[in-house]
Amino acid sequence: MKRPVSKWLLCLLMFCTSIVCLTGCWDRQEIESRALILGMAIDEAPPSEQNSDAHSTHLSTPPSVKNKLIRLTAQIAVPGRVPLGPGTGGTGGGGAGDSASMPVWVVQVVGHTLDDALNNLQQEIADPKTLIHLRIIIVSEAIARQGLDDINDYLRRNPEVRRSTWLLVSDVEAAKFMNVAPPLERVPTLYLLGMIEKSTEMGKFPGDDIGQYWSDQSKWGQNAFLPHISIRGENNILIRGLAYFRDNRMIGATKPIEIGVYMAIKGMDPAGYSALLQVPPLGIVMTSTMARESKINVKIRDGKPAATLKIHLEARLVEKEAEHVKVSSPESLRLVEERLSSIVKESAENLLTRLQKDKSDIVGFGEYVRAYKSSFWRNNIHEKSDWEDLFSRMPIEVVVDSSVRRIGLKND
Amino acid sequence: MNRSTPTGQITPLQTQAIVISSIVGIGVLTFPTYMAQAADSGGPLVTLLGIVFSCISLIPLSLVGRRFPKENIVVYSGKLIGKWPTLLFCFTLILMFLLVTGGIVRETAEAISLIVLPRTPPEITAIMLLSLTALSARRNIIKFSYIHTFYLPFILVPGLIILIGSLRNADYLNLLPFTGIHPKNVISGALTIMGLFQVSFILAMVIPHMSKPQKALNCSFWSIACAGALYLFIVTASTAVFGAEEMKEMVYPTLELARSSSISVSGLQRVDGIFIIVWVLTVFTTLISTYYISLYLIGRIFDLQDHRMLATFLIPFVFIVSLIPQDFFQLYDSMNLISIVGLCLTFGYPLLLYIISFIQKGVRGNETTG
Incomplete structure (x- = not known):
């Protein structure tokens, strides 16, 4: 006898609350x-x-x-007014002032x-x-x-x-x-x-x-x-x-090309930067990087962290300025590779030195130390600035090698 | 027995479904933060420890349930430790699970009003959730097991897909060292996990109705392992994606994980909407379990025909409980406190029962042989 009543009551309660809630009256938002x-x-x-x-939000501005x-x-x-598809409407280009x-x-x-x-x-x-x-x-x-x-x-x-x-x-x-x-x-x-x-x-x-x-x-x-x-x-x-x-x-x-250097240090793919190189016998050569790979190793030497950074670049030759010199042998490609490696090494060292001077470890060497040398980290790093100090004094060895395997459609 | 409690009908698979979907609940949203606070990058390990502890903590309950396969916990506890201690324990359990229910309702309402429905009063969300829970918890235990079994795939499958979708931002370095740099609060972290897993106490209600109560231990092990795997996956994924230090600053790391997840195969750029739906389901299945534990115990103590009326009349009480915490910090602090106190009950009480049953059996065994 009692159950149907409670059921009805509950149904009524549900009904009333759902009228209010399910329609989303409170949070109805017209776009x-x-x-x-x-x-x-x-x-x-x-x-x-x-x-x-x-x-x-305030009457008088707080002094701070x-x-x-x-x-x-x-x-x-x-x-x-936000156009949904491509090229609806005929406003065309240069409508900035309009x-x-x-x-x-x-x-x-x-x-x-x-x-x-x-x-x-x-x-x-x-x-x-x-x-x-x-x-x-x-x-x-x-x-x-x-x-x-x-x-x-x-x-x-x-x-x-x-x-x-x-x-x-x-x-x-x-x-x-x-x-x-x-x-x-x-x-x-x-x-x-x-x-x-x-x-x-x-x-x-x-x-x-x-x-x-x-x-x-x-x-x-x-x-x-x-x-x-x-x-x-x-x-x-x-x-x-x-x-x-x-x-x-x-x-x-940093400079724009240093974005590429940073991405090479981190080994981020896909690679998208090109390098303009002065390769002695070949003249000016442009290479386009296809893939980057990197490996960061950290060591604790004499109670101080030290890092080795190995970068490998896969590049291809896309432009050569001088017509009379030929790129016709593996040796000439090796020359390009050497030049590319040394340029990247130089720029990476340059960038890292600047970062160290500014105590900003955007590469995250500290994360490698934390991950792989955790006991050192536990004992020496008690706040973020501790690592920033250590980073600024950390020796970083940069090793770069690169491969240039492809030369495009022109055969010399 | 009366008609609403038929015995021996819940299969082991259904038992597992009940325990898994009870465990996976509100805590999913916040627990990675606690893990990161406990042991930064060692969060996954702390979670694993908590899971192992939870697994162990279910052993006494399963064993003592197995010893009295046809009797519910109130009956065999009465036989083992006497009527008044049983009543004391049961009422504390009832009170605790009602408080937990209220707390979960409040946490859910707060999260929903923060994330999806900013202008809807949280109280309305709470009332809706409670009414839904009460309506589902009115059913007998067989239908209760159907509800859980039905919802389980809807929790696990989308949950896993969302998690996998988030892994593209993962960084392996964030997980190292596995032990964490400063594992300061490993034990309290593991206790947090155990607290989240203590809804598995629902097993005590299920065992007398299982078709094969002897499989209770096996079931409890597998359900903890399965739910544990999901928890472990969540904490590993969020640590790998965000890093432990970042997680410490987040209120809902798992939500942030879902927001940064995208399943490009299906063309879904944002999956946080799906995540919220899944999460509401997980909360719902947990809620009906906690509420059901209270209803079931009251029903058995007073030997009620069924607990339908009870389910309705307890709504206001739970609702009022859900209104008690005054602010965000009070809410989470009191929930943590309840879960620690609850642990003593959900683990200590079955342990006590098991020890006493063991001693009694020993004594009886000696009597018969000697």
């Missing part, structure tokens, strides 16, 4: 009424904007952040922290902002050199941010990237994203999204790095090297 932030650029606020703080004001430039997708047809809306605000700035941003736009489609964050070098602690903290905490977002350092004003409109892609952020991702696929850049940056940053035996980018001309974006960090602060940057 058109959300401000999808695709990209952000973070700069130091210029003096002229020091007083434009919108005060949406009084002089620290960042300017956030966000690229917000305009619903309905704001009416831009699929994105660029908003600029200032704030003392990232979230403060985002709140100020929200104060200015109608739709609720969301970071679920955030793909690119560009910080200016000045901000990167001051430290990215607060920015990373916010991004780590926010469940909307993906670990596959890219964090980039720009050597010019970061906000400029939000307005760059290359003709190939109408959404600037997506062009930049495509550029970074394709260069990763081509072996021009290591896969180093923000998740990887955080992981490297957390490791005691490794320092983190980020892509370093710049603008050339009006609308061209250049990957200009690796911005390397220590203690969440940028302390230096």
Whole structure:
């Protein structure tokens, strides 16, 4: 007699609660009424904007952040204008200045922290902002050199941010990237994203999204790095090297070819860089690297770590400048190999010396020491800076050999 | 016996399904962090240790259950240690598993509101989850075993696929040295794993209804091994992908793992949505087990015909329990505390029963021979 009643009661309860819950009333989100932030650029606020703080999160500025004001430039997708397929609409190239047809809306605000700035941003736009489609964050070098602690903290905490977002350092004003409109892609952020991702696929850049940056940053035996980018001309974006960090602060940057050297040190495939070589009897020769391999060995010598780095490169000859000299024998290829090896060795040593001087172990020699010489690590490394000090004084022997086996379709 | 508790119908395979899907639960989301805190890169080893401990801790329960194959734990415990101690133990167990149920409900609601439904009040998620659990836990133990057997493939298969998809970012160096640099809290780490595995106490409820109770020990071993393998895979994968130091900073490392996973063969770029669904299922199967343990024990103590009414009327109690923790840290601290206290019960109580049954048998054996 009792059971049916309780069953009915339960059914009624379930019914009522499911009406409320299953429809998703609370979390219903219309895609058109959300401000999808695709990209952000973070700069130091210029003096002229020091007083434009919108005060949406505080009345009086706490003294510790009084002089620290960042300017956030966000690229917000305009619903309905983001082209879905290739070449719909007839805007064509060079529509950068034509704001009416831009699929994105660029908003600029200032704030003392990232979230403060985002709140100020929200104060200015109608739709609720969301970071679920955030793909690119560009910080200016000045901000990167001051430290990215607060920015990373916010991004780590926010469940909307993906670990596959890219964090980039720009050597010019970061906000400029939000307005760059290359003709190939109408959404600037997506062009930049495509550029970074394709260069990763081509072996021009290591896969180093923000998740990887955080992981490297957390490791005691490794320092983190980020892509370093710049603008050339009006609308061209250049990957200009690796911005390397220590203690969440940028302390230096490499040249573009040194990205290739770094990837060779790490043995990252596919290989995508070419080397221009002066091989004495053959003249100027270009080789293109096809595959990289490397082996890092660490030893403890006299209570100090020492490393041996062996790099092997598979390259092929792609261009020779002088017509009269022939590449017609294995010996001449050996000459190219020798030259390539010595150049790579020189550049690797050069890069490592600079990294050691700056105490930034972006290769992660410390991780090898931690992994293979754990008792040494246990006794000597008590915080991350201990390894940075040891790294700066560590002898690193570089051995490079390379093979050039193919010469293309021309037979001399 | 009464009609709702038919004996001898649960197969060994179903038993294993029950234990596996009970063990794989809420802890999956967070435990790699605890492992990294216990022994950085030695996390997988600590997990393995915890699994071995859990395996051992189930032996007394299986053995004593095997000794009384046709009787439930309340009955044989009454015979062994007397009525009042049995009641004391059982009520503590009931209370503990109700608290665990409430805690799990709260943890799940918090995670869901953080990750997928930010504007839905966590309380509503909690009520929904609880109602669903109560509705499923109303069934008798045979249907209970069907529920577990049905859901198990939906937990294991997508879970494994997601994990494999995450391995492309793995770095072998992160797993070295296997022993960890500073294995400071190995024992407490292993205890955490044991705490997560203690829902395997559900075995005590299942044994009297097994078709072959003699296989209880075998079943418990294989289910712990299987669930353990999944846990081990998760902690190894997340250590390899993120590195131990990074994991220490994460609240939900396994979720981050799923978010960085992509199964390019199927063209799925983001699989965290699938992961959340799988994870809700694992939580659900764990919840009905913890709730069922409480219901079953109450039912046996008061010799109820069935526990349908009970399942409904305990909802408010569990819901209130789930509201008690005031913040994130309180929630996890109290859950850890309960799980440590629970360990003493779920391991100590069967051990006590087994020792006493062993002594009694010895005494009786001497009497008959002498």
